[in-house]
Amino acid sequence: MKGRKVANKKYPVIWLQGAGCTGCSVSILNAVSPRIQNLLLDELVPGQQLCLIFHATVMAGQGEVVIEVLKDAEKNRKGGYVLVVEGAIPTAEGGTYGSIGETNGKHLTIQESVEELGRSALLTIALGTCAAYGGIPAAKPNPTLCKGVKTVFDEKSIETPVVNVPGCPPHPEWFTGTISVILFSGVEALDLDQLGRPKLFYRQLIHENCPRRADFDKGKFAEKLGDAGCLYKLGCKGHYTYADCPLRQWNNGVSWCVKAGSPCLACVEPEFPDGTSPIYEKITFEDLK
């Protein structure tokens, strides 16, 4: 992927929360190696570190002073910061369904902030399925006309590169791994698939690496939740979903959806949730057309 060269030792990070649930942030707090403490305080790779200058859930300040942080970055750090967007962007009624604060007596809408900060960012990471593709807030009938970051950028001719790291929520290592590629090898080293996701994490189908694959091959299917066997008939979307959950597993390797007896929800895919539901009904490729 073509991007601007990275030279700064410290990467200021601005983390904006749109129409979402904070679940992506909570998932990143679950990172194991590096841990969140390392992300916040340490050089992640020798000589290079992040500096989280804006994140509404963790930062000490509030009110006007933190909005100033955004204004300052936009003006004085052009092309020098990474923008992370979590949550979709509500665009109905001029963006008024979501605001992140107030400036000069006016609401600063999510849409306006993502556009303005996106325009001057080195790179934008659309973290989670809502930020990448719209996700649940954009589900039918999409009451607030939510969109993903790339769609909004394209509509406004914003050329800043966008990396999608989808998932509801995304695995913390999909985020820390993406950051690692940027720090080690530069933005241009990120190898993305046609949906803007790093192939490093989203290259293989869940189905390819699923521990219940042998059951599928033998035709042994679970008929109801709690049964042993392949979960295809219970709505598992693993044959449609590109992510490395079966290999990486979740929460420090403790478990993951299919291991716990739940069908894969296809939560990393742009069609989630409308095209991939009912969740507990099997879908065929015909259903998705």
Place this chain on the structure above:
Amino acid sequence: MSEKIRIDPITRIEGHMAVEAVIDDGTVKDAKSAGTLFRGFEIILQGRDPRDANRLTQRICGVCPTAHATASALCIDEAFGLTNEIPANAKLIRALIFGANFLQSHILHFYHLAALDYLDAASVVGDLAPFVPRYEGDYRVSSEVSAELVNHYLRALDIRRKCQEMLSIFGGKMPHNVGIVPGGVTERPTEDKITNFLWRLNEIRDFVVNSYIPDVIAVAKAYSDYFEVGIGCRRLLAYGGFDLPSGKLFKAGIVAPDLRLERFAKEHITEDVKHSWYVDSDSGKNPTAGRTEAELNKKGAYSFLKSPRYKGEACEVGPLARMVSNYVQDSSETKELVDSLLGELDAGVDALFSVLGRHAARALEAKLVADAMAVWLQQLKPNEPVIVDSKIPEQGTGAGLTEAPRGAVGHWMTVKGAKIDRYQVITPTAWNASPRDDKGQPGAVEQAIIGTKVKDRDNPFELVRIVRAFDPCLACSVHLLDVRGSELGVFRVV
């Protein structure tokens, strides 16, 4: 002269929130609390497979998704006619999953959301983002205690992560567990999982007892005036929570300002909308009959949150409500915990109705839940069922009421033609951060702010300490856009 202070955004909470206070002669005369994001979950759920509500409503909130998983499962259980069929193992595993989320949420709340209002972190780690910029002035804990609290802030990041890892043993993953489903749970309680869970729990219990509770006490001793700040409406509401084979850990009840207990009945819940952006014809309805029809240009409205009321009264929900409700109902473990803390602080039950009382109640509750979880683990029966099979009914209604970390949460659903016809959610933050009701009565947070003395208008610590003590979760709540009320005097944004 009156002066209006507006804090937007309120950070270190879940979601998007603003607070406005009218100050006259150093005292808050009027206050408005408002959310600044609307997603329309109830509209999105219409017409979907009822079972999907259980997965989708978790995505209302990534901090306490299991609260919505639990409420929606109870709601669907009832609509599907399964309530009396849920196996004992399933009740216990649901409670263990939910309990693990309680612990992570309470620990996160104290150390990572609230503590930076009290401890001078920048004096320990340096002027480093995200610890600066911040309000300056009223940091009172000594530099030694600050250094220890910063250490615990960092250690608490590991402990809250380990709560999620423990949860995943039965829940599959966090955030957004997959284990709690209508009819029961998906994972069997094998002996290896039980032991694995127990030893993770033991480490977390140790942290709660030896760090979390002592740290809350250390902060309380340095800021003892905050036992008198943010008193609030003093009317407490608990739906009751953690449905176990033997009953509920948290008892349902309404506690009046004089600590008199009243039996809770969900039929007395109504939602007013006079000051919310919804059509007035929906006002005063029970959630089984409520609708969500927006009216964006409504005069006098300032929030997309409705105003839930119990018999017409504003109520506070959350750890304070649950601990006092259990206390007045003579729950022995709760009484012992509360009395021992009050003894150490040389304070009476009245001191609980305050900023510090809410933090203390939350910390004690973490111990109550963690201790109970160790007992629940022993009650699991490895070879017995964890789920009952079910069919989607053509028609049905259900209500699922439980206790989220932040307070009482309820889901209401009507099924028609085997699809969701209507879905309503009343979140804890709707109770606590609601706007005025039809009678003009402010919500619980608004009442807690009104009357507060603000020492430094440029650094209004009092206001943010009061708001954060309620642990607001705004993503949970449906809400507002333009909250600007009538202008008076100077308008300040801090």
